Each structure stands twice: as structure tokens, then as C-alpha cells.
Amino acid sequence: MRVKKTKKYAWVMDAFSQTSFSTKARAMKHFLTGKKSYLPMKKTQADMESVIKCALCPNMCRFDCPVLEAEKNEATSPSGKMRIAYLIETGRLDGKDAFELMYKCAGCDACIQWCPFDFSVGDILKGVRADIVADNRIPEDAAGIKEHLEKNHTMNKRNVDIKGSEKGDILYFMGCTILSEKGEIAEAMMGIFNTVGEKYTTIMDEWCCGAPLINLGFTKTFKHFAEHNVEKIKDSGCKTVVCSCPTCAYILRQVYSQMNFEIKAQVLHSSEYLLSLMKDKKMRFGHLEKECVYHDPCTLVRKLGIEEEPRKVLKNIPGMVVKEPYFSRMDTKCCGRGGSLGNTNPDIAEKIAQKRIAELIDEAKCIVTACPTCTLAFDGCEVYDISEIVIKSLEKKNE
Amino acid sequence: MSFYIANCLLEIMSYDTVYQKDKKDCIFSKKIIEQLNSLVPNGVSDKEVDRVAYSKDYWPITLRWLLDGKLPALPDCIVWPENAQHVTEILRLANREKIPIVPFGEGSGVVGGAIPIRGGIVVDMKKMDSVVEIDDLGLMVTAQPGINGMNLERYLNRKGYTMGHIPQSIYCSSLGGWLACRAAGQFSTKYGKIEDMVVALEAVLPDGTIIKSKPVPRSSTGPQVEQLFLGSEGRFGIITEATLKIWPYPEERSMISFAFDDVDHALEAVRKIMRKNVYPAVVRIYDKNETLRHFYEIKGAKDKCMLVLLMEGDKRLVKLENEISEITCKGGGGVACGDEPVHHWLETRFNVKESSEFTSRGFIFDTVEVSVGWKNAPNLYKTVIEAMRKVGGVVVASGHASHFYPQGVCFYFTFGGISPKDVTPFTFYESVWDAIMKSCLEEQGSISHHHGIGLIRAKWLEKEIGERMHMLKKIKSAIDPHNIMNPGKMVIESEEN
Numbered sequence: 001m002r003v004k005k006t007k008k009y010a011w012v013m014d015a016f017s018q019t020s021f022s023t024k025a026r027a028m029k030h031f032l033t034g035k036k037s038y039l040p041m042k043k044t045q046a047d048m049e050s051v052i053k054c055a056l057c058p059n060m061c062r063f064d065c066p067v068l069e070a071e072k073n074e075a076t077s078p079s080g081k082m083r084i085a086y087l088i089e090t091g092r093l094d095g096k097d098a099f100e101l102m103y104k105c106a107g108c109d110a111c112i113q114w115c116p117f118d119f120s121v122g123d124i125l126k127g128v129r130a131d132i133v134a135d136n137r138i139p140e141d142a143a144g145i146k147e148h149l150e151k152n153h154t155m156n157k158r159n160v161d162i163k164g165s166e167k168g169d170i171l172y173f174m175g176c177t178i179l180s181e182k183g184e185i186a187e188a189m190m191g192i193f194n195t196v197g198e199k200y201t202t203i204m205d206e207w208c209c210g211a212p213l214i215n216l217g218f219t220k221t222f223k224h225f226a227e228h229n230v231e232k233i234k235d236s237g238c239k240t241v242v243c244s245c246p247t248c249a250y251i252l253r254q255v256y257s258q259m260n261f262e263i264k265a266q267v268l269h270s271s272e273y274l275l276s277l278m279k280d281k282k283m284r285f286g287h288l289e290k291e292c293v294y295h296d297p298c299t300l301v302r303k304l305g306i307e308e309e310p311r312k313v314l315k316n317i318p319g320m321v322v323k324e325p326y327f328s329r330m331d332t333k334c335c336g337r338g339g340s341l342g343n344t345n346p347d348i349a350e351k352i353a354q355k356r357i358a359e360l361i362d363e364a365k366c367i368v369t370a371c372p373t374c375t376l377a378f379d380g381c382e383v384y385d386i387s388e389i390v391i392k393s394l395e396k397k398n399e
Numbered sequence: 400m401s402f403y404i405a406n407c408l409l410e411i412m413s414y415d416t417v418y419q420k421d422k423k424d425c426i427f428s429k430k431i432i433e434q435l436n437s438l439v440p441n442g443v444s445d446k447e448v449d450r451v452a453y454s455k456d457y458w459p460i461t462l463r464w465l466l467d468g469k470l471p472a473l474p475d476c477i478v479w480p481e482n483a484q485h486v487t488e489i490l491r492l493a494n495r496e497k498i499p500i501v502p503f504g505e506g507s508g509v510v511g512g513a514i515p516i517r518g519g520i521v522v523d524m525k526k527m528d529s530v531v532e533i534d535d536l537g538l539m540v541t542a543q544p545g546i547n548g549m550n551l552e553r554y555l556n557r558k559g560y561t562m563g564h565i566p567q568s569i570y571c572s573s574l575g576g577w578l579a580c581r582a583a584g585q586f587s588t589k590y591g592k593i594e595d596m597v598v599a600l601e602a603v604l605p606d607g608t609i610i611k612s613k614p615v616p617r618s619s620t621g622p623q624v625e626q627l628f629l630g631s632e633g634r635f636g637i638i639t640e641a642t643l644k645i646w647p648y649p650e651e652r653s654m655i656s657f658a659f660d661d662v663d664h665a666l667e668a669v670r671k672i673m674r675k676n677v678y679p680a681v682v683r684i685y686d687k688n689e690t691l692r693h694f695y696e697i698k699g700a701k702d703k704c705m706l707v708l709l710m711e712g713d714k715r716l717v718k719l720e721n722e723i724s725e726i727t728c729k730g731g732g733g734v735a736c737g738d739e740p741v742h743h744w745l746e747t748r749f750n751v752k753e754s755s756e757f758t759s760r761g762f763i764f765d766t767v768e769v770s771v772g773w774k775n776a777p778n779l780y781k782t783v784i785e786a787m788r789k790v791g792g793v794v795v796a797s798g799h800a801s802h803f804y805p806q807g808v809c810f811y812f813t814f815g816g817i818s819p820k821d822v823t824p825f826t827f828y829e830s831v832w833d834a835i836m837k838s839c840l841e842e843q844g845s846i847s848h849h850h851g852i853g854l855i856r857a858k859w860l861e862k863e864i865g866e867r868m869h870m871l872k873k874i875k876s877a878i879d880p881h882n883i884m885n886p887g888k889m890v891i892e893s894e895e896n
Contacts, residue, residue: 011692015795015815023792027817030761038466038759053755055465058457058507059571060751063549072479072525072545073444074506075452083455083465084448092468097448114570116750326557 046127107339129217156180286396297371504573510853544575563590654741657733
């Protein structure tokens with residue numbers, strides 16, 4: 001490894017060998033200490049090295065940024081946001097517009113694949129927002145979300161009242177979107193559990209996984225939510241947690257453990273769970289004549305690396321024709337509601353959704369995805385979560 | 400040096416104004432904002448955050464401004480037109496009120512061309528980003544200038560075409576920007592530069608007149624005046640639509656590479672390939688330092704100069720081009736290194752990291768591209784490298800050749816270093832630039848191949864184009880008597896302006 005690194009920088013050493021002693025000495029001094037002069041005096045939660053690198057980039061990921069595509073404003077470009085972030089963090093810029101700009105990101109991670117540093121602008125912004133929270137300069141919308149969650153514990157009013165057994169090997173973690181607006185996905189999952197004879201349970205006082213809180217910089221409150229959910233999951237005695245929402249799966253599987261909230265049970269996204277049922281031959285699909293286009297949810301594909309699982313399940317259903325949009329898998333496009341953008345900037349979210357819908361229905365009228373938030377963003381179209389397709393097919397078999 | 404040029408230089412050099420919070424309020428007339436709002440509803444902003452965001456392009460000096468907290472070139476407002484008529488109305492208002500106009504694509508230019516140094520209105524073209532039409536029979540695409548380069552190329556690829564214009568900035572630059580600075584892409588040896596691709600243009604003159612040429616392959620109808628817009632850097636008006644050549648997506652791609660003892664031998668091999676009327680899409684010769692930098696893992700590349708070649712198109716033609724290139728390179732002393740170096744180049748060609756990594760450490764990096772005829776090419780390369788090395792504080796001085804013609808070549812030089820004690824970073828930076836420009840002119844080269852003039856090259860333009868400068872100034876003052884279009888760039892204002 002060290003040899004490889006030495007070779008990588010051999011050109012620099014070669015160049016240095018041809019310079020004067022004073023240049024060498026000065027360069028070395030700057031190399032070791034130069035950066036410090038550009039960092040804020042105060043300690044920040046934002047990773048300032050990443051903020052600076054991103055701010056100094058020519059914006060190589062901009063063409064794939066859905067927010068910029070919707071807004072057409074240089075300030076909302078990935079590097080544009082980081083420039084403003086740098087000026088905020090160094091105390092040179094303040095004001096409502098600057099702070100609000102820090103929330104104009106869908107957290108879709110399209111930027112990562114084009115970034116030579118593998119940066120996620122959404123992840124970097126979380127630290128900047130945490131600093132905004134610490135300075136008590138929180139924009140109204142973001143503050144409202146926190147207050148609401150502290151009071152109600154889920155993003156919207158709970159409209160779904162489904163419960164499994166008191167105890168079960170499987171715990172179905174519904175997530176806010178299902179609890180409030182997409183009960184049909186929970187019903188589909190329950191139907192699947194029942195059809196395959198799985199003993200499942202739910203958390204009666206399930207709280208939001210905390211994604212909006214950590215997205216918006218409310219780390220302390222996030223930890224409180226994580227503590228609650230981890231405790232409830234532990235109490236359930238389950239061996240596996242199944243989430244329909246990729247963001248819930250990501251938060252429970254990766255972010256909780258990064259913050260030392262360990263979940264002993266295995267956390268699966270529903271597509272992984274469905275594939276395991278299929279492999280174990282627990283599901284017998286009936287014929288379902290349907291042509292659909294599959295939309296990869298950003299978090300599922302980019303944070304969890306799940307591309308094949310939903311496709312394998314859908315393609316196994318007799319009669320099902322699954323088409324691919326031009327931008328699919330890692331190249332997928334955001335539905336607009338990622339990174340809490342649907343709550344903080346609904347107008348931008350709607351523009352992004354409309355663009356993605358146009359790309360999807362170019363392939364097929366029926367959209368299938370594996371994320372309740374994406375199905376919500378595509379409301380008005382014929383759109384299904386993967387579980388709804390699976391239960392339709394299972395029911396066909398039993399007809 | 401004319402009085403105006405001296406003034407302009409002074410203006411650039413004096414960009415040390417530290418952004419002062421108490422002076423941040425927009426002083427631009429609210430009446431103008433109101434008028435703009437009525438012309439372009441929901442398309443105007445004078446918010447501080449937007450003005451800051453539009454105060455830069457990708458000139459390395461602006462990166463240092465950011466880190467130093469200097470925002471010396473704030474526009475007064477930004478306007479987003481949605482059609483040519485909007486552009487007309489904006490320019491009429493600006494002309495009437497004598498307000499500077501800075502057309503803006505994606506701000507990826509590297510010479511300061513899009514920096515609003517006199518304030519005024521930035522006209523951001525991003526809302527004019529549609530593909531209007533693809534003409535399959537005539538192999539042409541008509542698009543609006545605000546479209547991002549990669550999004551345009553992706554759109555074409557999806558329909559089975561390519562434009563073949565793939566600059567390193569394709570992810571972060573726009574069609575309008577390409578046209579305004581006479582851009583060149585990495586595949587230019589085969590597909591040509593942007594001016595070779597343009598078939599027709601629509602543009603708005605500073606007085607609001609819309610001009611449009613026909614999408615025909617050629618005309619003998621007097622000088623094609625719309626071509627003044629190619630390389631105009633926003634000084635003659637605003638391009639609102641362009642029709643460009645496209646090609647069916649290539650069915651075959653072939654990649655080969657050769658290591659040569661020195662740059663001269665590699666240049667000679669490519670010159671002979673060009674002479675046979677063979678046009679590989681990508682041709683790149685790296686000097687020893689850059690070969691060490693990019694191809695350190697390639698066997699046989701140590702202490703050599705790497706030549707990478709990529710041919711694409713019809714299978715049979717590619718095979719033939721490959722064969723001719725291979726024979727010519729081997730005959731010229733090249734040692735075959737296979738396709739790995741080309742794959743490596745393809746994979747890493749968009750990794751633009753230097754500024755991000757080194758600017759905050761006090762290092763100054765920049766690239767300078769020039770062109771030269773074959774006769775003077777070897778000398779120009781050597782003279783420029785030597786001139787860069789002579790400037791105190793320069794650590795890296797390297798080059799590659801990346802766009803080739805039967806007549807000559809484009810050299811792309813890189814310098815990096817640190818300002819010596821008691822020398823400001825800008826003075827150091829300018830000294831290296833001066834050394835390169837001077838050497839280039841001495842060796843009969845042209846001071847820019849495809850990045851344009853902007854601010855940094857402005858003082859060299861007169862030396863480059865001689866008496867043509869006088870003609871350019873006359874044209875400029877005829878088209879834009881109030882000098883509203885991107886003032887201070889290219890320095891082609893009449894002295895009285």
C-alpha cells in the first residue's frame with residue numbers, strides 16, 4: 001500500500017527535486033500548516049475539509065443534481081451550496097436565505113458517483129445544519145419539523161392501525177409514510193406475512209426512525225428517537241426487522257450503530273426479505289399480466305447497495321414485464337422527496353418528481369418501486385410498492 | 400500598453416476588497432429590479448446569497464477569493480430568461496439604462512470570463528436548456544444554450560447519436576459557454592472543435608435585435624456575421640439557440656498506446672499520422688513528468704513520454720486507422736504499451752482534484768493551453784517549460800499535447816507552486832502566466848487554444864492579434880455602443896468607453 005502511494009506521488013517528488021531549498025521549505029511549511037488558516041476559529045460539526053474541497057471543485061456533479069435541475073440557480077448547485085456553507089461557517093455570511101439554502105438538497109447521493117473524493121453533499125450538509133442548529137439560526141420549516149416530531153413522534157398523523165402478534169420473529173417497522181399515508185403497503189406486507197405463515201409483530205408506539213432529525217441537524221433529538229426505537233425493537237424479541245422504507249432500513253441498519261445504538265436483530269429492506277422468501281420457496285406466485293417500469297429509490301440503491309433484489313422478485317412473477325428506465329440502478333434519478341426535501345421545500349420536490357415521472361412513464365404506464373416515499377411522490381400515477389405487486393400475484397395463485 | 404488596458408489590469412490587481420457585511424445591501428435601483436420583474440416574471444433575484452453565488456467562475460483566483468473571504472465582483476441581480484424574447488427585453492432595458500450584462504452558463508470558465516467585475520445584471524441561461532429538434536437526415540441537433548453539456552450528450556446517446564464534443568468540463572459546462580469561448584473537447588482531433596460543429600446560430604444583439612442563420616451546410620452569402628459570436632465571450636450579445644452537427648454513436652472503439660523517449664519523437668509520430676489523413680478521436684502526448692503522474696503503474700512508461708490513441712467509428716475504418724497509427728508509431732521509435740494506459744485515461748479523465756486539494760494549502764495551480772504550428776512545436780514546448788521553471792516558487796512545470804491537426808498542435812501546460820516570500824500569490828501567479836504568454840508569442844504560438852481570453856489573458860490579446868484588435872474594437876463599438884456586454888473582458892472596448 002505504502003509503495004503504491006509513493007509511486008502515486010512520485011511526480012510531485014520528482015518536481016520538488018528540481019526546486020530550490022527555500023521553495024521546498026516554504027512549500028513544506030504551507031503543506032503542513034496552510035490549511036489551518038482557512039478553517040473557522042470555532043469548532044464545527046461540519047467536516048470543514050470536505051466543505052472546502054467541495055466548494056473549490058468546478059461542480060463536476062452538477063449535471064446530475066436534481067435540485068439544481070429544478071431550480072436552475074447557481075446557488076443551489078452542489079459546489080454553490082458548499083461555497084455558501086463555507087462563508088456561513090467562517091462567519092462571513094448569514095441571513096435567512098443563506099441558511100435556507102443549506103436545506104435545498106434531496107440527499108439522493110447522485111453526486112457521489114461523479115465526485116473524485118466520493119463526497120455525499122447531503123451528508124456534508126448534515127454537519128453544516130447541525131452547526132446552524134447549534135447557533136440557533138434554524139429556518140422556520142426545519143424547526144417546525146422538529147417540534148412536530150417531538151410532540152407527535154411521527155412525521156404525520158398516524159392513520160394506520162395494524163398490529164401483528166405481541167411477539168414474533170419478524171418485526172415490521174412501518175415508518176412514517178406508511179403509518180400516515182400509505183397504509184396499503186403495510187396491508188400488502190401483512191398479507192404476505194400471513195400467506196407465507198410468518199409470525200410477525202409491530203411496535204404499537206413506533207416513532208419516526210429519526211431520518212428527518214439527523215438530516216436537519218437535530219442530532220440530540222435524533223439520539224432520543226433512536227434510543228426509543230432500539231429499546232422497543234429489543235423488547236419485541238424479534239430476530240429480523242423488516243422495513244418497507246429504504247431510509248428506515250438505512251437508519252436502523254447503519255446510522256444507529258454508527259451512533260452506538262446497536263440493534264441485535266438483522267435489519268432487512270422488504271425487497272431483501274421478499275427475495276429470501278422466494279429463495280426459500282415460501283412464495284408461490286400466480287400469473288399477473290402487467291407491464292411496469294422499475295424505479296430505483298436513491299437510498300435503496302446508493303446507501304444500501306440494493307439493486308438486484310427487487311428486480312429478481314419482480315422478474316420471477318409470471319406474466320410480469322419489468323422495463324428499465326434510461327436512468328436506472330446507480331444512475332437512478334431522485335423522486336424529489338429524499339433528504340426531507342418534501343417537507344422543507346415541497347415546490348422543489350414536486351418539480352423533481354414531475355421530471356422523474358416523465359422519464360418513467362416513457363417506458364411504461366405502471367411504475368413499481370420499493371419505497372413508500374417514492375410512491376407518495378408519484379401519486380396520481382399508477383404506482384405500486386413491490387409488496388403490493390407481490391401480494392397481488394400471491395392472491396392470484398390462491399384464487 | 401494602452402491606457403485602458405493599464406486601467407483594466409489595475410482593476411484586476413486591486414481585487415483585494417474584503418467583503419464587508421455593512422456594505423452588502425444591494426444598491427442597484429429597485430426601479431430596475433421592478434422593471435426586470437415585469438419583463439421576466441419569477442425570473443429575477445437580488446438576494447445576497449444569489450449575488451454571492453454568481454460572483455465567480457472557475458478562474459483559480461476566484462477560488463482564493465473564496466478562501467480569503469473576498470467577494471469583489473458581486474452582480475447587482477440575476478435574471479433567468481426563458482426565451483429569446485425575454486433576452487431581447489432584458490438587453491433593451493440594459494442598453495437604455497447602460498447597465499452591464501454578464502451572460503452566464505455554468506461558470507466553469509477558467510480565465511475569469513464570467514465574473515461580473517462591473518456588477519450589473521447576470522443573465523443566467525439555465526432556464527433555456529431544451530433540445531429543440533434532432534434532424535436525423537441532416538445529422539443536426541438544435542438546442543438552447545443553457546443546456547448542460549453532459550445532459551445534452553446523454554440525450555443524444557439515448558437517441559443513438561453523439562456530438563463528439565467531450566471537454567473535461569462536460570459535467571459542469573453549458574452549450575452556450577462552449578460557443579462563447581470556442582471550446583474544444585477531448586475527442587476533437589476527429590470530431591473538430593465547437594466552431595467546426597456549429598451549423599446555425601440564433602443570438603440577441605445588445606440592442607435587442609434577434610439574428611438567426613439557416614441550418615444549411617454552407618453559404619456563400621458574404622461573411623457569416625453570426626460567427627462573430629464564437630469566441631465572443633459574451634461581448635457581442637447573447638446566443639439563444641444553436642444547431643450543431645451530430646454523428647451516429649460509434650459502433651467500434653479501439654485503443655492503443657506507445658512510450659517514446661521524448662516529446663519530440665512522439666510529436667513526430669503523430670504529425671506523420673495526421674499527414675496520412677488519419678484522425679484518431681483522442682490523441683494525447685504526455686511529457687515525462689505527466690507520464691510519471693498519470694501512468695506510474697504502466698510497465699515501460701518510466702522516464703518515457705506516453706502517447707495514447709483512441710479511434711472510433713465504423714468498424715472497418717477504425718481497424719484501418721489503428722493499423723496505420725500503429726505502424727507509424729512503431730516506425731517512429733514508440734514502444735507499444737497496449738490499451739491499459741488508454742483505459743486508465745478514460746477512467747480518470749474527469750478527476751479534477753488539484754484545486755480542491757492544494758488551494759487551501761497555499762499552493763497555486765493552473766493550466767494554460769496554447770497552439771502552434773508543427774514547425775515551432777518542439778521549441779515552443781521546451782521554451783515554455785523552461786520559462787515556467789525559471790519563475791521563483793514554481794514546483795511543477797509540465798505539459799501534454801491533446802488536440803492535433805495536420806498543421807500543428809495544442810499544448811496544455813500545468814504549473815503549480817507557492818509564492819516566494821514577500822511576493823503576493825497573485826503576483827506569483829501572474830508572473831508564471833506572463834512567462835508562458837511571452838514564450839508562446841516568441842515561438843510563434845497562439846496564446847489560447849480553447850479556454851479563451853477572459854481577464855487573465857486580456858493584456859496579451861493585442862500582442863496576439865495585432866491590427867485585428869483595431870477592427871474588433873470598431874465592430875464592438877458598432878454593435879454595443881454603450882459597452883453593456885460583459886465589460887472589462889477581452890479588453891476590446893474603445894479607449895473612450
